[in-house]
Amino acid sequence: MDADESAARICDIVSRIPAGSVASYGQIARLAGLPGRARLVGRVLRTTDTAGLPWHRVVTAQGRIALPEGSDARQLQCQRLQAEGVTVRHGRVDLERHGWQTQSAAPLLD
């Protein structure tokens, strides 16, 4: 599979994250059928046009916001998350509470 297809699958998974939940980069990579390629997820979110995508529901495996402190994008992410009922404190969210619980641990594909 090429980079475009990978990006497409990643975007597909991100678009399926339910409001009020968050998913980690590695989790998204796994669900996209790309285990171990968490960095690719980050790269896609940085390059691809994220308009229309719930990119703000993507955080690190520790539930922390991956964007640099003080950046406007980070502020926007926190704002959007809290607007969905996700509690953000000190740039972190409680994964036990808001982590995206998928039924199957295996890739989520059509």
Added chain:
DNA sequence: GACATGACATAAC
């Protein structure tokens, strides 16, 4: 083509 970098993860200490 070698090298550094990054919206990362996991493990070990």
Added chain:
DNA sequence: CGTTATGCCATGT
């Protein structure tokens, strides 16, 4: 809470 090491790979220099 922290740091270090290792795996990962597309991009930019």
